[in-house]
Amino acid sequence: MSTVKSNQAGIADAGRRMSSDERREQIVEAAIAVFGAKGYVGTTTDDVARAASVSQPYVVRLFGTKENLFLAALDSALERLLAAFRSAPDGDDLHDRGELMGQAYLGLLEVRGLHQILSHAFLLGAHPVIGPAARAGFARVWHFLRDDAGYTSEEAQKFLAMGMLINTMVGLRMTGEYGK
Amino acid sequence: MSTVKSNQAGIADAGRRMSSDERREQIVEAAIAVFGAKGYVGTTTDDVARAASVSQPYVVRLFGTKENLFLAALDSALERLLAAFRSAPDGDDLHDRGELMGQAYLGLLEVRGLHQILSHAFLLGAHPVIGPAARAGFARVWHFLRDDAGYTSEEAQKFLAMGMLINTMVGLRMTGEYGK
DNA sequence: GATAGTTGTAATCGGATGATTACTAGCTGG
DNA sequence: CCAGCTAGTAATCATCCGATTACAACTATC
Numbered sequence: 343m344s345t346v347k348s349n350q351a352g353i354a355d356a357g358r359r360m361s362s363d364e365r366r367e368q369i370v371e372a373a374i375a376v377f378g379a380k381g382y383v384g385t386t387t388d389d390v391a392r393a394a395s396v397s398q399p400y401v402v403r404l405f406g407t408k409e410n411l412f413l414a415a416l417d418s419a420l421e422r423l424l425a426a427f428r429s430a431p432d433g434d435d436l437h438d439r440g441e442l443m444g445q446a447y448l449g450l451l452e453v454r455g456l457h458q459i460l461s462h463a464f465l466l467g468a469h470p471v472i473g474p475a476a477r478a479g480f481a482r483v484w485h486f487l488r489d490d491a492g493y494t495s496e497e498a499q500k501f502l503a504m505g506m507l508i509n510t511m512v513g514l515r516m517t518g519e520y521g522k
Numbered sequence: 523m524s525t526v527k528s529n530q531a532g533i534a535d536a537g538r539r540m541s542s543d544e545r546r547e548q549i550v551e552a553a554i555a556v557f558g559a560k561g562y563v564g565t566t567t568d569d570v571a572r573a574a575s576v577s578q579p580y581v582v583r584l585f586g587t588k589e590n591l592f593l594a595a596l597d598s599a600l601e602r603l604l605a606a607f608r609s610a611p612d613g614d615d616l617h618d619r620g621e622l623m624g625q626a627y628l629g630l631l632e633v634r635g636l637h638q639i640l641s642h643a644f645l646l647g648a649h650p651v652i653g654p655a656a657r658a659g660f661a662r663v664w665h666f667l668r669d670d671a672g673y674t675s676e677e678a679q680k681f682l683a684m685g686m687l688i689n690t691m692v693g694l695r696m697t698g699e700y701g702k
Numbered sequence: 703g704a705t706a707g708t709t710g711t712a713a714t715c716g717g718a719t720g721a722t723t724a725c726t727a728g729c730t731g732g
Numbered sequence: 733c734c735a736g737c738t739a740g741t742a743a744t745c746a747t748c749c750g751a752t753t754a755c756a757a758c759t760a761t762c
Contacts, residue, residue: 359709359758379648383564386749397711402751458645465641467695468559477694499687506686507679514657515647539728539739566719577741582721 357395366404366414369394373415378455381462382412382472413475416463419456420479424486426450439491440501447505451512461509537575546584546594549574553595558635561642562592562652593655596643599636600659604666606630619671620681627685631692641689 360368372393377385387408388398405411426449430442450456463476487498511517540548552573557565567588571578585591606629610622630636643656667678691697 362709365709381561381563381645383561387751388749398749399712399751399753400710403710408750461641461645461690464690465561465638465645465693467693473695477696480690480694480696500680500683502690503680503683503687506690507683510641510644510660510682510686513645513647514660515653516657516660542739545739567721568719578719579721579723579742580740583740588720 362404365394365396365400369396369401369404369411370414370418373411374419374453374459375455377412377415377462378458382466382469387411409471412463412472415459416472416475416479419453419459420482422453422456423447423450423460424482427486427491440497443491443501444504447508451517457509457512461506461513542584545574545576545580549576549581549584549591550594550598553591554599554633554639555635557592557595557642558638562646562649567591589651592643592652595639596652596655596659599633599639600662602633602636603627603630603640604662607666607671620673620677623671623681624684627688631697637689637692641686641693 369390373385373390376389376393379385380389385408386398387401390411391398391401394401401411402408405414426446427443430439430446460479463472464480466472466476469476484498484502487493487501488495491498493501549570553565553570556569556573559565560569565588566578567581568578570591571581574581581591582588585594606626607623610619610626640659643652644660646652646656649656664678664682667673667681668675671678673681
């Protein structure tokens with residue numbers, strides 16, 4: 343029903359030929375959405391390929407393995423998360439900063455799958471490769487809160503806890519009832 | 523390496539013939555552990571079968587589908603969770619009750635996979651069958667906190683948030699560093 | 703405008719997996 | 733003690749999926 347060439351009113355012309363770096367970014371974006379929606383095991387490389395309007399073998403070639411693709415998507419998601427937190431200007435007091443970072447976190451809902459790919463990664467602790475990456479990512483966020491945002495351990499813990507509850511609501515698709 | 527008959531120092535003699543109800547319970551127990559460790563899609567019915575020392579077709583026969591098996595495991599996990607909360611005696615003030623319920627939640631760590639199968643279920647909101655069940659389960663916990671435990675919305679939210687953070691640490695296998 | 707490198711796909715393969723079928727072994731009541 | 737029911741398995745099937753291979757189309761450079 344859709345040729346590769348046909349650009350079905352999609353975002354950016356996905357059919358055109360582009361540099362492998364451009365394509366990689368595009369695929370990572372799609373991977374965040376699909377991995378977020380269906381999880382690591384539940385996602386096929388073909389799912390991601392179709393979401394990125396690319397053939398399945400090309401996804402595998404650009405990333406080597408599905409595992410590497412997930413790691414790239416996870417890294418991108420974490421990078422965006424920290425960027426959003428950093429861009430929350432530090433107000434006069436910590437409370438304001440917390441509010442702004444919380445809102446920045448909710449703003450990230452527009453990046454489809456971001457919260458959920460993090461949740462999925464955090465459940466893969468037993469995976470030999472993804473597990474360590476997930477722990478490292480979590481530690482990065484933790485140390486950002488402590489060292490850069492200036493939170494105490496207790497504050498950081500509460501902030502993270504609320505974040506995890508938000509992730510849960512997103513995963514449950516109960517975001518509608520939670521318009522604050 | 524292991525015959526069905528050989529009872530490799532296991533808990534309870536799994537090799538003996540038992541009623542289908544007994545077997546069902548045993549399989550659900552195994553299912554909580556395996557689904558918790560590897561997720562819904564990542565778990566095979568054969569994984570559960572081997573964990574329960576039973577053949578794979580028998581698991582399918584007793585539960586019909588893998589989906590039903592997961593639903594049974596999720597339900598059992600929720601039942602145990604609420605039972606643990608209920609058994610936390612209501613002290614004089616709410617704060618004590620909260621402490622006790624928190625400890626009860628940590629005590630449930632001895633039920634292998636319980637926290638993680640809940641986390642996994644909470645990420646399956648988009649699943650046509652498991653999604654609604656997961657939302658209903660979450661709602662059950664929420665209403666228990668509000669109606670039975672007497673929490674305000676804000677208190678219930680904070681309690682749940684901390685629970686989700688604990689779940690995250692369990693999923694990440696970072697429980698070692700968190701010995702209170 | 704040929705040659706070489708890069709982007710991209712079609713075809714295909716082997717292994718895994720949920721489910722079905724057909725069968726065996728053990729229990730129970732008359 | 734045998735007839736029927738229940739517990740349980742071995743074998744097998746169709747499907748799916750990640751990865752590989754072989755090939756085609758585009759682009760740049762000399």
